[in-house]
Amino acid sequence: MPNQPPLWPFSAVQQITEVLEWRTDILSAQAGEQRIALRPRPREIITLQHRCDALGLARAAELSRAGFAGDWQVPLWHLALQPTADLAQGETEILLDTTVSDFRAAGFAVLAIDGREAVLVEIVTVAADRIRLTEPLGMQLPAPSVTAARIAIAPIRQGVLASAIEITRRRQSDGMVTATFLLSDTPDLTAPVLPSYLGRPVQTNPSLVRSPLSASLRRTVEYVDNGFGPVVVEPLRDVFERGEAIALKAQGAPARWAQRRWLWSLRGRQSSFWLPTWGRELQLRAAMTSGSTLMRVAPVAALAGYVGRPILLEMPGALRFRTITGAIADGFDHRLTISSNLGEPVPLGTKVHFMTLVRSDADRVEIRYGAVASEVTLPVVEVLE
Structure with missing residues (x-):
């Protein structure tokens, strides 16, 4: 999409790590302590691992070469969901429980079919049980209709690469790509209800x-x-x-x-x-x-x-x-x-x-x-x- 940062399109198939970093100043006294919050919202750092073939390894290398120092659109695969209904070309809504993920109105999401590379969709509004898209689904789906079990939908956040891209080849056409992103626009989540x-x-x-x-x-x-x-x-x-x-x-x-x-x-x-x-x-x-x-x-x-x-x-x-x-x-x-x-x-x-x-x-x-x-x-x- 025009004027948008490039998408990191690879689907994560290995373990994902999310790091949350705050800053708190602890003032200790003889009978207690005072805690001063210096960073009310955490910094979010996610590390994604992807298993790729030769073409995927080459794409990861060229993408990082072209845009390493810039912003990226990063899929949050650790918050990915399956839709609750099958998808068909021409639909403008995706049914899923948005209360357990970070989908945002006027934002973006990605679809991955059968674990392949992700494709971008733009969100207009978010309801508790669905997201509404700016344009009907078309080329994002490989067939006129796709069953829900084959689909993963993840929210998108912007971020920058926080460290070097690591590529480890097991064989000529099989390797692992590891990328670490520092995300921006951290949400202010409400606490869950506990006793x-x-x-x-x-x-x-x-x-x-x-x-x-x-x-x-x-x-x-x-x-x-x-x-x-x-x-x-x-x-x-x-x-x-x-x-x-x-x-x-x-x-x-x-x-x-x-x-x-x-x-x-x-x-x-x-x-x-x-x-x-x-x-x-x-x-x-x-x-x-x-x-x-x-x-x-x-x-x-x-x-x-x-x-x-x-x-x-x-x-x-x-x-x-x-x-x-x-x-x-x-x-x-x-x-x-x-x-x-x-x-x-x-x-x-x-x-x-x-x-x-x-x-x-x-x-x-x-x-x-x-x-x-x-x-x-x-x-x-x-x-x-």
């Missing part, structure tokens, strides 16, 4: 339960050693820091889009959220009645260490959140008082976990997209607010 407690969202992604949780427990201290006597440990901060690396997985377009929106809502190291330990720390010694606020558990901490700790209870109907307000010894057990009753019986064997208020410990987040699922590993650290 909340005390004004903070609770991350309850089921993949957290199935993934390994690695944790480090630390406190900022200074070791004083004069070389002659014992080593003295001097605390520098009042805050005890629990650091973890969590792995989140999402399968299917709606889950992948929700995961992306949630990462957006963190704004790097800016926002905090509740993270259950999923460690079953509190093991009930007796069932609880619906009106009871007393929880009898096996000892796991000093009595003072329970007070003020938020907990999650895996009830049969839903996850429930409470705070421990008191603790006393009861024989060989500990009896805890929670902030309010559950309104339903709590059977013996209910899983009860501590919750920790955390924030991301990185301003750079990398999302790895496969054919049907995405995965992100996120370091987090405990905070007070």
Whole structure:
């Protein structure tokens, strides 16, 4: 199309990587910290891999030679969808769920049939269940009618090449092309609806339960050693820091889009959220009645260490959140008082976990997209607010 940057036309067939980069200034104090957002919207960097034949490898080389330093129209293949109905030449609408991708009115999209090179279409308006095109479909389709299962539709964003194009030949007519783009016009995505407690969202992604949780427990201290006597440990901060690396997985377009929106809502190291330990720390010694606020558990901490700790209870109907307000010894057990009753019986064997208020410990987040699922590993650290 006239006056438009060139299209990067290759369909991605390997893993796609999306990097989100924020900037946050952390001001640490003895009893807390202040977080200042220096970049409200992230920079988006995507890396696409394409498997090409000899002609495709040659086209990639010549395209990059001609337009390396300029703008490109970049298909977002990690946000590609299949239409919900077959397409025919002459149609001006494409039916698909636009709420789980980044299609924009007065923008562009690309079609790829059977994994071949992408072709450009221009969008007039975007509705929840369809996009409307400026011109009827024609040469974009290889036949008068194409079944939906053969079609992939992806939104377009403008970007610049962020690094050198890499071409790796396996054989004379088989190779891999790797291209990394820095995208422009970053969207401001809304946060997905998550359970909340005390004004903070609770991350309850089921993949957290199935993934390994690695944790480090630390406190900022200074070791004083004069070389002659014992080593003295001097605390520098009042805050005890629990650091973890969590792995989140999402399968299917709606889950992948929700995961992306949630990462957006963190704004790097800016926002905090509740993270259950999923460690079953509190093991009930007796069932609880619906009106009871007393929880009898096996000892796991000093009595003072329970007070003020938020907990999650895996009830049969839903996850429930409470705070421990008191603790006393009861024989060989500990009896805890929670902030309010559950309104339903709590059977013996209910899983009860501590919750920790955390924030991301990185301003750079990398999302790895496969054919049907995405995965992100996120370091987090405990905070007070």
